Amino acid sequence: MNYGDFHLPIPSNEPVLTYGPGTSEKKRLKEVLAELKSEEADIPMYIGAKEVRTGKKSSLHPPHEKSHVLGYYHNGDEKHVHQAIEAALAAKASWAELSWENRASIFLKAADLIATKYRPYMNGTTMLGQSKNAYQAEIDAACELIDFLRFNVHYLSEIYRQQPLSSAGVHNRLEYRPLEGFVLAVTPFNFTAIGGNLPTSAAMCGNVVVWKPAHTQIYSAQMFMRILKEAGLPDGVINLIYVDGPVLGKVCFSHPDFAGVHFTGSTGVFNQMWKTMGENISKYKTYPRIVGETGGKDFLLIHSSADPAVAATALLRGAFEYQGQKCSAASRAYIPSNLADEIKKQLKDGIKSFKMGTVEDFSNFINAVIDEKSFDKIADYIENARKDKKADIIAGGKTDKKKGWFIEPTVIEAKDPQYVTMCEEIFGPVLTIYVYNANKFNDVLELVDTTSPYALTGSIIARDRSIVELATNKLRNAAGNFYINDKPTGAVVGQQPFGGARASGTNDKAGSMLNLYRWLSARTIKETFNPPTDYKYPFLAEK
Structure with a gap:
């Protein structure tokens, strides 16, 4: 028998430990x-x-170490x-x-x-x-x-x-079973x-x-x-x-x-x-x-007013953290012509600085993809892009399965906004970018909304507030989780409830x-x- 109304107040989000040098959590x-x-x-x-x-x-x-047996x-x-x-x-x-x-x-x-x-x-x-x-x-x-x-x-x-509510002489109640x-x-x-x-x-x-x-x-x-x-x-x-x-x-x-x-x-x-x-x-x-x-084919739309460093960082983190194996990972990006050279340079520099290897070495930003089936699928997309005149691999592109399922973070520049890696979910460390005419932003909004059947996450990167409002409205159905001046990953419980519509x-x-x-x-x-x-x-x- 219950004798009280047991109310549980809203909690705080669990603090994220840093695992920095000398910390007890890193040692343990x-x-x-x-x-x-x-x-x-x-x-x-x-x-x-x-x-x-x-x-x-x-x-x-x-x-990342396929020769080792964790158990059965x-x-x-x-x-x-x-x-x-x-x-x-x-x-x-x-x-x-x-x-x-x-x-x-x-x-x-x-x-x-x-x-x-x-x-x-x-x-x-x-x-x-x-x-x-x-x-x-x-x-x-x-x-x-x-x-x-x-x-x-x-x-x-x-x-x-x-x-x-209850009216006079009536008691109404709901039970949830x-x-x-x-x-x-x-x-x-x-x-x-x-x-x-x-x-x-x-x-x-x-x-x-x-x-x-x-x-x-x-x-x-x-x-x-x-x-x-x-x-x-x-x-x-x-x-x-x-x-x-x-x-x-x-x-x-x-x-x-x-x-x-x-x-x-x-x-x-x-x-x-x-x-x-x-x-x-x-x-x-x-x-x-x-x-x-x-699934998801999550986008990052960059406006001509954007800060290139903000855009590049959102792409480097959003596309390549956990090897791009997030439903929300940035996998297609639309870059304005006036910022393209600078953003591409920062992407290339960032990828060159990534360390890749086992998880026990805490200095590694990139680890392995999940298994051989995934490795082969992702590697096929990269190899097909390498041979295709409609695409250029401008960063990364190497693969190695000798010790683990390692795929180097890869950036493909598509010459066609409907190129296969702009449309299909890859679920790996592959980002495809398309450079658009900076004066044709409205056309790109339509492109973002219609290219993919998915509608999970997406971002707008812009300093112009009217553009932020325009993109937020035009892309209302394109993403269940929409981000402004941030990467499209990292939803926090209680802060950004997660989920998308359409094929997502x-x-x-x-x-x-x-x-x-x-x-x-x-x-x-x-x-x-x-x-x-x-x-x-x-x-x-x-x-």
Whole structure:
């Protein structure tokens, strides 16, 4: 029984540690990296109360050091998907009935565990498993994940307090219950925080979850799962499994208790999911919620009034941090003719100054791309541009897979604004620029809006405020997250809710109340204190 209104105030964003010379966090992180590399992890699936080891093991390797074995994870199959769903449904009633303050405390404790003793482990597994440098790991696997947990608890607390008006003699109220059935969370390799947020945001609302991470993110995903268990998450609420996508979809999307999917990944996969759900709609007990954040071909539009240093810095960081493997990474840029020479010079100088190598060397700004499939795809784009008369490689362009999946940050100058690398998502350290006539800015606005099917992030760089206003209005539908005089990456929970529309997803804004509403089902309750005893209304009488 509850005896109080448990309100959780808005938190502060988790401070980003610097890992500067001589800092205690740098020393500790290096110790943990050495510790993690000194042992081979045996990684089970987590289904209900069981740690499931199938014996069908696959090895995990740092993308920047493919000869090293971090450990092995146990592959699941179709029966394990069924087991995960059964475990989730078995846990559903008790989890939904658990009081909100006790549900919330589990996720707040998990946030505190990550902020303290597990911080170097979340960062370390992310650095080694996903080839992120210390800063990129810190803002993702520590700060953003902590923020998701704390801010979502606050937002859900605010939602629960929202109640309708009541008239005289009537008491109206809303209750927010979880969805009927289980939620499927499918998470990508590139952000540990997304891997943590997609299952926990749904679970926080009282739902039970089947969680399938990308195989290339399993090393950090299992660390987060262990933290959730230590924080008190009941068995079966979130079930972590390692299966192939088609196997997962075959079971989940034909199950009558499928209630929703929380997805981040490619547009093609999401489209196929949606199609399958549509074909199976008659099988479900309720219409499933479909929430997805997919691809991007994110732009940086530079006006003739821009500061060249601001533009070049936004491109160097926005295009090449984490090797361009961010949904929000700047991958196409429109540069005015009056600034082109200076911006290109600064881009070339910046790329020449980048150090590239392993994550253990903290002086490396660039590390490896995630795997061989990604390496080959990106390398093909670069090689095709090298041979094409419609494009010039003006910086970078080298690739090396001897020790790891290393691709040098590359700038392609396209002579045609519809050149393939201006249009297609590459998801790697490749930036394509197009130099336009500085007097034809309005034409370029139209070009930016129509070149790509995506609408995730974008930036305008300008000192002229009328141009800032014009671009903000004209590009209203071109980006769900729009930046002024900044790079198009680095959205912060509670500050810039993240998501895009068009082919970039459902724009349900992770890191805000909007996303949490998707995992709730509301019931309106009206209580009448003095109910009528006669059907007749006054208008029926003539006298």
